[in-house]
Every structure is written in structure tokens, then in C-alpha cells.
Amino acid sequence: MNAEKSPDSRIVKHAVLGDMPAQKEVTIYFEGKPLKALEGEPIMATLVAAGVTVFRYTKKGSPRRMFCGIGRCTDCVMTVDGVPGVRTCVTEVREGMRVERQQGVGSWKVQAEASHAQ
Numbered sequence: 001m002n003a004e005k006s007p008d009s010r011i012v013k014h015a016v017l018g019d020m021p022a023q024k025e026v027t028i029y030f031e032g033k034p035l036k037a038l039e040g041e042p043i044m045a046t047l048v049a050a051g052v053t054v055f056r057y058t059k060k061g062s063p064r065r066m067f068c069g070i071g072r073c074t075d076c077v078m079t080v081d082g083v084p085g086v087r088t089c090v091t092e093v094r095e096g097m098r099v100e101r102q103q104g105v106g107s108w109k110v111q112a113e114a115s116h117a118q
């Protein structure tokens with residue numbers, strides 16, 4: 001198959017689909033590192049374009065990569081904005097999103113808002 005790729009390995013021209021349309025860029029943070037993302041793409045697409053291959057670790061420490069890619073397994077779950085267990089293959093990026101690998105089922109890192117603390 002003939003496809004032209006950008007430096008970050010995204011397909012920019014496809015043999016059948018032609019030129020990929022321009023998309024707005026947003027920034028997400030993977031374990032604190034800023035990454036360029038394309039609005040509307042799944043978190044996993046951004047991470048793969050950035051060279052990330054391990055998305056989580058089991059509770060025994062085994063690495064997990066993409067498996068189904070359609071939201072049916074749990075191999076891509078990560079902690080997103082403090083919420084563990086988010087399936088990154090079917091969750092769209094948002095500006096400023098913070099994504100971290102998790103071990104096992106992960107843990108919540110969301111702080112209670114002041115109105116809920118009383």
C-alpha cells in the first residue's frame with residue numbers, strides 16, 4: 001500500500017483516501033510531557049504517533065499494548081485527568097488532557113472540589 005507519512009508517523013496521504021484533511025491541533029500531557037494531538041482523534045492515536053507502545057501494566061507488572069482497538073478489552077486503559085480505567089482507544093483527546101499509565105486497576109487522583117468538601 002502506498003501512503004505518505006508525516007515525521008510523527010501519521011498518514012498524510014493515503015493511496016485510496018487521498019490527502020488527509022487538515023485538523024486542529026491540541027496539546028495533551030502524557031506523564032507530564034506535552035504531545036501534539038489532532039482534535040477528534042483517540043488518545044491512543046496521539047500516543048502511538050509519539051512512539052508510546054506500553055499503555056498500562058497489570059497488577060503483576062506485565063506491560064500491555066493495544067489489543068482490540070475498539071473498546072472491548074482493557075489493554076489500553078489509562079488514568080485520564082485523574083480517572084483510572086479510561087479506554088484510550090475510544091476516548092477522544094481534549095485540550096490540556098493529562099494521561100498517565102496505570103498499574104492494575106489504577107487509583108483515583110481527582111481532588112474533591114471545595115463545594116463537595118463541606
Ligand code: FES
Nearest residue numbers: 069071073076089
Ligand atoms: S485496545 Fe481494547 S479496549 Fe482499547
